[in-house]
Amino acid sequence: xxxxxxxxxxxxxxxxxxxxxxxxxxxxxxxxxxxxxxxxxxxxxxxxxxxxxxxxxxxxxxxxxxxx
Numbered sequence: 001x002x003x004x005x006x007x008x009x010x011x012x013x014x015x016x017x018x019x020x021x022x023x024x025x026x027x028x029x030x031x032x033x034x035x036x037x038x039x040x041x042x043x044x045x046x047x048x049x050x051x052x053x054x055x056x057x058x059x060x061x062x063x064x065x066x067x068x
Contacts, residue, residue: 012051018042018058035061 022034046056
């Protein structure tokens with residue numbers, strides 16, 4: 001996250017899009033955990049960089065235990 005903060009030069013931004021996708025290794029619980037950590041890192045970055053009223057968009061891996 002620190003290197004991304006350096007890229008933004010501590011300026012506030014209006015939009016953060018997280019389109020990251022970890023490697024899926026067919027261990028559903030682990031895959032879900034890694035995806036969740038990726039989204040949490042992006043959210044943490046967003047909290048530090050978004051202007052008030054800014055937008056955070058992310059896709060989320062839906063594991064086998066997801067309830068519709």
